[in-house]
Amino acid sequence: MSKKRRDPQTPFGWYLRALMEAHGFASDGELAAATGVSASLISRYQSGDIEPSVQNLRRLAPYLGVSLGELMVEATLATSEELGMVPRATATTKLDASLAEAQRLLSDPTRPDSAKEYLRDTLRGAIAFWRQQTGLKAPAEPSAADRAAGRGVRAA
Structure with missing residues (x-):
């Protein structure tokens, strides 16, 4: 058997x-x-x-x-930011003021996680609405299996 x-x-x-x-x-x-x-x-x-x-x-x-x-x-034991796997913006990279403010708020350790998640959801919603209004399609996200196999999905 x-x-x-x-x-x-x-x-x-x-x-x-x-x-x-x-x-x-x-x-x-x-x-x-x-x-x-x-x-x-x-x-x-x-x-x-x-x-x-x-x-x-x-x-x-x-x-x-x-x-x-x-x-x-x-495995969600750490974030890529905590492990230093995400490159930080350099002086040559100019970030829009509103994005810089959002980044500052999200990285503030004194802010509660619920407030950070609310901001992330708000930003996701704003981007989805903007894409809809401008006719842009969201880029396809590769699945975990595709990432594991080294396959990326390119936006159409």
């Missing part, structure tokens, strides 16, 4: 599965044998039962062709 492999239950689970497949790991056991991270933990990461530890992500990263930081961001 063969045991059917469950589908991942979280975005990180799908991301991990896509990386495994892209790097030739047909099962959790194969990845476990290569990395020393148990197959049951790998399965539980995919199902969302538990959050991966940084130590285990460090062991998985080289075999999955990504950096520790990328795995941490996908």
